[in-house]
Amino acid sequence: PYQGAMLAVAEAARNVACVGGQPIGATNCLNFGNPERSEIMWQFVQAVSGIGDACRALDVPITGGNVSLYNETDGHAILPTPVIGVVETIEDAQRVVGRTFQEAGAIVMLLGATAPTLGGSEYLKVFHGLVSGLPPTLDLEVEYALQRLVVDLVGTGTLQSAHDCSDGGLAVALAECMVDTDGVGCEVMVPASSQGPIVSLFGEAASQVVVSVRETDADRVAAAAAAAGVPSQVL
Numbered sequence: 001p002y003q004g005a006m007l008a009v010a011e012a013a014r015n016v017a018c019v020g021g022q023p024i025g026a027t028n029c030l031n032f033g034n035p036e037r038s039e040i041m042w043q044f045v046q047a048v049s050g051i052g053d054a055c056r057a058l059d060v061p062i063t064g065g066n067v068s069l070y071n072e073t074d075g076h077a078i079l080p081t082p083v084i085g086v087v088e089t090i091e092d093a094q095r096v097v098g099r100t101f102q103e104a105g106a107i108v109m110l111l112g113a114t115a116p117t118l119g120g121s122e123y124l125k126v127f128h129g130l131v132s133g134l135p136p137t138l139d140l141e142v143e144y145a146l147q148r149l150v151v152d153l154v155g156t157g158t159l160q161s162a163h164d165c166s167d168g169g170l171a172v173a174l175a176e177c178m179v180d181t182d183g184v185g186c187e188v189m190v191p192a193s194s195q196g197p198i199v200s201l202f203g204e205a206a207s208q209v210v211v212s213v214r215e216t217d218a219d220r221v222a223a224a225a226a227a228a229g230v231p232s233q234v235l
Contacts, residue, residue, distance in 0.1 A: 001043040003135050004120070005050030005082045007206055010143045011166050012086040013058050017147040018162040018209060019096050020154030021088025026055060028065035028084050033077025035069050043080040044069075051082060057140035058147070060086060079131070097154050099163035101177050101184045106160055106212040108177075108186050108235045110170070111225055112146045113139065116193060116203025122167045123202035138206040142230065146207050149228040158217050158224075165208035171201040173210050174235075188235040210235075 013023040028051060033040045055062055071078045090096060101108070118124055119133025153159045165173040170190060178185055193199040213221050218234060225232035 001046040001080045002050040003138065004080065005047040006054040006138050006140070007135055008082050008084045009051055009054035009058065009060070009086075010138055010140075010206060011164065012084040013060055014143070014147055014150075014164045014207075014209065016086050016088040017150045018154075018164050019088075019090070019098070020151060021090045021096075022151055023058065023060045023086050023088050023147070025063045026060045026084055026086045027063055028082060030065065030067045031071055031078060031081040031083065032067075032069055033072045037077075040077055047080055047082045051084070054138075054140060058144055091155060095155055095157060097159055097161050099177055100161055100179065100181050101186060101212050102160040102181075104184055105215065107215050107218040108174075108188055109211050109213060109218065109221060109232055110165075110191070110208060110235055111149065111211060111221075111230055111232050112165075112205075112208040113142050113231055114191050114205060114208065114233075116169055116199050116205040118195075118199055118203050121169065121202060121204045122172070123169065123198070136204055136206045143207045145228050146209065146230050149225060149230050150209055150211075153211075153221060153224060158221060159211050159213055161212045163210050165205065165210060167204070169202040169204050170208070170210070173208075177210055177212070186235075190235070191233065 032044050035041045120135040124130040163177050190200045222232050
């Protein structure tokens with residue numbers, strides 16, 4: 001629950017960064033089972049700690065929120081569910097980008113760390129009915145650097161689109177980038193995983209953003225990423 005709560009904060013902030021907004025504040029809704037049971041109270045305490053650590057690291061203060069407890073049916077608690085909302089400021093609304101690929105001939109790049117795992121993934125839940133395994137690890141310094149990099153690149157008009165990888169992994173993120181594009185697709189070489197192609201396609205990882213750029217800007221994006229200490233690769 002500590003790691004999962006940090007991931008929730010990071011994804012919410014990353015989502016607004018992907019449109020070019022600077023995250024400035026967060027709210028939360030913390031949903032848990034019966035806190036009179038020690039394991040549920042442990043989940044709650046760990047989640048609150050994770051939210052606090054992530055918010056401090058990403059410089060996104062909590063402005064308020066609420067708590068919902070005793071969410072159970074026949075003694076079975078819901079999964080620990082910290083819901084996070086983040087607001088942002090945007091310096092120039094004309095610079096905002098969306099998730100969809102804009103034109104044929106653009107270069108698709110992946111910004112951020114690549115360590116996908118099937119633990120806690122949508123793939124395990126949808127295809128195998130399993131809610132199990134450890135969630136992806138999160139390096140808050142890498143996450144902070146990635147978000148600032150994306151905001152800067154959007155602000156300079158360098159990115160044509162940006163979309164974070166989350167539920168479903170890289171394959172689902174790429175598919176979402178092609179919805180509502182009037183037929184603009186992509187040909188990619190997916191990063192290999194020692195655990196096999198399923199992990200490469202549907203494994204989930206923190207701190208990843210799929211972007212599209214003009215061919216003439218690809219080297220510029222790679223150089224900016226390197227300067228920010230953020231891994232990047234052309235897909």
